[in-house]
Amino acid sequence: EVQVVESGGGLIQPGESLRLSCAASGFIVTSDYMTWVRQAPGKGLEWVSIIYIDGSTYYADSVRGRFTISRDSSKNTLYLQMNSLRAEDTAVYYCARVTAGAFDLWGQGTMVTVSS
Amino acid sequence: DIQMTQSPSSLSASVRDRVIITCRASQSISTYVNWYQQKPGKAPKLLIYAASSLQSGVPSRFSGSGSGTDFTLTISSLQPEDFATYYCQQSYSTLFSFGPGTKVDIK
Numbered sequence: 669e670v671q672v673v674e675s676g677g678g679l680i681q682p683g684e685s686l687r688l689s690c691a692a693s694g695f696i697v698t699s700d701y702m703t704w705v706r707q708a709p710g711k712g713l714e715w716v717s718i719i720y721i722d723g724s725t726y727y728a729d730s731v732r733g734r735f736t737i738s739r740d741s742s743k744n745t746l747y748l749q750m751n752s753l754r755a756e757d758t759a760v761y762y763c764a765r766v767t768a769g770a771f772d773l774w775g776q777g778t779m780v781t782v783s784s
Numbered sequence: 785d786i787q788m789t790q791s792p793s794s795l796s797a798s799v800r801d802r803v804i805i806t807c808r809a810s811q812s813i814s815t816y817v818n819w820y821q822q823k824p825g826k827a828p829k830l831l832i833y834a835a836s837s838l839q840s841g842v843p844s845r846f847s848g849s850g851s852g853t854d855f856t857l858t859i860s861s862l863q864p865e866d867f868a869t870y871y872c873q874q875s876y877s878t879l880f881s882f883g884p885g886t887k888v889d890i891k
Contacts (some may be wrong), residue, residue, distance in 0.1 A: 703880070705828075713820075713828060713871055715880040726878045729785070762827055769875025770818040770833035777827055 670694030670773060672746075672763050677778030684753055688778060690746040690763030695773075698741045701766035704748050706759035707777075714759070717748065718766065731757075753782045786810055786874050788883035796891040803859040805886045807872035812852045816876035819848055819857045822885075823868045831870075832857065862888070 676688040690702070704716040717727045717737040725737050736749040746763050758781050764771035787810040797803050807817065815835035820828040830839045832848035835855055845860045859866055867890055872883040 705882075712869075712885045713822075713873075713882040715873075715882060718878070718880065728879065768833060769816060769880075770830055770839075771820070771828070771873070772830045772833075772839065774827035774829070 672765065672773060672775040674761065674763050674775040674778040677761065677780045679781045679783065680753055681784050682754060682782055685749070685751045686753060686780060688748040688750065688761055688763075688780070690748075690775060692744050692746065692765075695765065696741070697739050697744050697746050702737075702739065702746045703764050703766050703771060704737060704746075705762045705764060705771065706757075706780075707762070708756075708759040711759075716761070719746070750780070753780075755782050758782050785879055786813060786877050786881055788872055788874055788881050790870075790872060790883035790886050792886060793884065794887040794889065796889055797862050798891045799862055799864060801862045801891075803862050803866075803888060805857045805870055805872075805888075807850075807855040807857070807883050809853045809855075809874055809876075813874050813876035815851045816874055817848070817850065817855045818873045818875060819846075820871045820873065821866075821868045822871065828871065859888075 703718040719737045734752045738747045760777040762777045765773040789808045791806045817835045819832040822828040836848045847858045869885045869887045871885050
């Protein structure tokens with residue numbers, strides 16, 4: 669089955685770090701563009717980051733310099749390293765496969781709560 | 785950065801109604817627009833890509849149109865399972881962005 673499954677969310681204090689994982693099956697993460705999208709409680713969707721097939725990475729202004737997207741071909745897994753977390757980073761984080769610019773395969777999401 | 789706006793922000797409609805949601809980009813983006821449906825507690829689902837192409841498995845009552853800065857999502861005959869929030873998204877820029885969403889609920 670073609671799917672992505674996120675993990676790694678939880679409750680964390682402001683200023684700390686967290687790494688999210690997105691395990692893919694049925695396709696190869698390094699052969700597709702992959703992206704992270706987040707959704708704060710009761711709010712809309714916010715694009716976070718993307719990694720291209722060639723390894724190029726791009727970030728939303730709100731996370732640039734604090735978050736890092738990466739992938740591991742041996743584990744067929746996408747990651748989001750999140751540093752210097754803030755209360756406003758509290759959200760459900762989704763990973764998605766990107767096909768022709770559209771996010772065509774989404775995971776179920778993992779919740780990140782930043783609070784003291 | 786490219787800003788996406790949607791109207792209306794919410795609407796109430798009845799089953800079998802025709803529903804039209806509008807999305808506008810802050811600059812011309814050709815047909816680099818995609819549409820998603822999201823139900824409470826669930827991940828978004830891709831409906832339309834490249835402004836007017838129907839994603840595989842999506843019912844034909846959904847359609848998209850537009851180019852440049854103005855785009856529409858049309859549901860030709862609203863069904864009970866279509867009550868949800870709809871988002872447009874631009875893929876013209878490497879810095880992707882979503883519209884704020886349109887919530888469709890039952891009249």
